[in-house]
Every structure is written in structure tokens, then in C-alpha cells.
Amino acid sequence: MATIAPLTGLDGDVPVSAIDVSDATLYANDSWRPVFARLRDEAPVHHQANSPFGPFWSVNRHADIMAVEARPDVFSSSHEFGGITVVDLFDEYNLPQFIAMDRPKHSDQRRVVAPAFGPSEIARMSVEVRARTKELLDGLPIGEEFDWVDRVSIELTTGMLAILFGYPWEKRRDLTLWSDWGGDIEAALNPATKDIRQQHLIDMTHALDALMADRKSKPVTGDLISLMAHSNAMGDMPFKERSGNYILLIVGGNDTTRNSMSGMVEAFNRYEGEWAKLEADHSLIPNAFSEVLRWQTPLAHMRRTATADADIAGVPVKKGDKIVLWYISGNRDESVFPDAERFDITRANARRHLSFGFGVHRCVGARLAELQIAILMEELLTRRLFPRQVGAADYVAQCFVHGFRKLPVVLERR
Secondary structure (H helix, E strand, O other): OOOOOOOOOOOOOEEEHHHOOOHHHHHHHHOOOOHHHHHHHHHHHHHHHHHOOOOEEOOOHHHHHHHHHEEEEEEEOOHHOOOOOOOOOOOOOOOOHHHHHHOOOHHHHHHHHHHHOOOOHHHHHHHHHHHHHHHHHHHOOOOOOHHHHHHHHHHEEEHHHHHHHOHHHHHHHHHHHHHHOOOHHHHHOOOOOOOHHHHHHHHHHHHHHHHHHHHOOOOOOOOOHHHOOOOOOOOOHHHHHHHHHHHHHHHHHHHHHHHHHHHHHHHHHHHHHHHHHHOHHHHHHHHHHHHHHHHHHOEOOEEEEEEEEEEEOOEEOOOOOOEEEEEEHHOOOOOOOOOOOOOOOOOHHHHHOOOOOHHHHOOOHHHHHHHHHHHHHHHHOOOOHHHHHHOOOOEEOOEOOOOOEEEEEEEEEE
């Protein structure tokens, strides 16, 4: 089993008010677990007054996160208040997107893209997902070290994005580049990188606008760009709104699934007996991918803004306050998931995870993410392959996207 960095947290002598779970080093060092455990116990609704992102409230328990998500009229997702992450993005950096809108515009735009993830499209895409997964796995070396993130997680999810967008296959790694920059909220604040990030998003918009123009001139098809081009709600969006929706669909379709595919490997290596269960009973795969999503939590948080004075679990918050919902903490809530740190593919309520959100903003592509992870498991098991982690993971230093830069593995025959 690979050596895993020890899990360390803030000493109990540190005042709870000093805890800042937006600190990216907690995720880069994989030391976030005991910090959130302390908050769930001592301050389930916690105020941080002095973060680099300004003051914000952290909501850390599963039930409280769901309660906030269930009140979208009081706790807004709108870009007009700064957006859906802990960082406030305004002026030229504020990109409207349907996940960062309230009803009715959110509903109108979500309705446009939803058919791309409907049952018939999922069934159609499953054939291509499986074919590409087989091809990729059959081309990997056995018994030689390689980076799982680059060779498997990125390649599979970027390929799927290219199919969803109808993007040129030979240029598919453009989508990876744009996803990495678009999801990096720390880069949006850093004076040394924010303009570089902005230029990448402008380049992305020009490239996808060319596809949009092409799709408008042709009959509608099932790809996302075509559906947007031929819709009343999204066919004539302003530049910034097009940019915002492109990056939403790219980050949502890439980073989440890609980091769950890598988290899957780490989880099965930390708890190797779980892979043996899966080898013995393939019917556990649907519950296994739900447990992967819970255990990994590929997006650590979402943010809301209070539109009126309110309370969360008895804690008063003021109109205009920033409310950060830590899915990564809710998915470790022992009151919902006993022995929550343990990765257990037989966990009875694994599907109660918050990794896709809850309520009106629940991830529109959830079924496609589940499909990709399930097929990867199935094809590994069919080939009797196990990705053995052979070194420490290199984690992303972000408090929004929770994932991996590198994960060294060796494929073993079982």
C-alpha cells in the first residue's frame, strides 16, 4: 500500500474563531479532515471574519447544508452577489452562468442543456464511453509506473467533454487547459495570475463561439453547443454570459468526474479490502460509485448569499452575508454517515452524499458522471486489473476543486 501523508489538523488550543477552511494548504496537504471534524462538533455554523476572500459563514453539517440549499429564494446563487464560490468575482471577472443565477432565468437555461443528459442521450453516450474506456485501458502498460491523473482521469473526461461539445478530437486538451484555469478560484484573486486566467477564458469563448456559429447554420443535434445555439434562452447570450456558461459546463463536466476517478484509486488503495468485495460481487458497482463520490467530494464547496436576514440552525445571518456550504464536510458528517472517514462500498446510504448538491441547483450532469465512473470500474474488473498506488499523491492547492495533480500507479493483474 502506498504511503499516505499523515492527517494533521489545527491543535485544540487554537481558538475556533481562527480556523479558516478556505486556506488552500489544508487541501494541498490533505489535512482538512480533523479541521472540519472540529467545526462540526464545536461550530457547525462558523464565522470567519478575516479570510483572504473576506468574511464568510461556513455551514459544515449535512442537514444544515441541505436546509440552506432548500431555500434558494433566501440564499441566492446569483452572480450579481459574487457567484457560487467563496471568492467574490465582480466587474470583468464576473461571468454569469446558469448555476450562478436564480429562478426563473436559472430554470430557463438549465432546461436547454438538460436534454443532453437525459436517459436517451445517456444510453447513446454509454456506448462511446465504454469503447473509449476499453481502448484506453488496453493501451496502458502493465507493471510499469505511470500517472493515473494524466493517462486515465484527464484523458477519459476530456474525451467525454469533446463528445458533449462536438469539439475537435485532436484539440481536446484545450478543454483540460480551460477547465484547470476556470476552476482555479485562487488564480482569479492572485495579481500574478488573474489576467492570465482571464485571457484563457477569452480564448475559450472565441473558440467555442466559432462552434456556436457553425451549429446555428445547421439543424439542431444532441451536442451541448447545438442545443444552446438553437435555444431562445441561450442562443443569443452576451459575451460574458456565453463565457460563464462554457466554463460552467467544462469545469462541471471535467474536474468533478476526473477527480472522482482519481479519488477512486486513492480510496481503494487506502481500503484495499473494498476492491476485493467488488471483485467478488460486481452488483456493488452502483453503490461503489456513490461511495467514491461521497468519500472524494470533487467540489469542496458551493457558496450562497443571504438576500434577507435569516438563521441557519439557530445562528442569525444578515442580508448580504456570504454563506459557504462545505460539501466536503457534510459528506463526513458522522450523524449521517457512521464511521464517515471509512470508505465502504456497502454503505447503506452512500447515495445521500452531497457531491452533486441538492435542490434546484443539483448537478445537471450527475448521471453522466456516475456512468463514466461505473464503466471504468467495470472495465478494470473485466480485465482483472487493479491500479496500485506507488507514491504520494500530489493534491490540488484549492479550496473549491478538490482533486489531484498527479497520482503514481502501477497496474497489477489480479
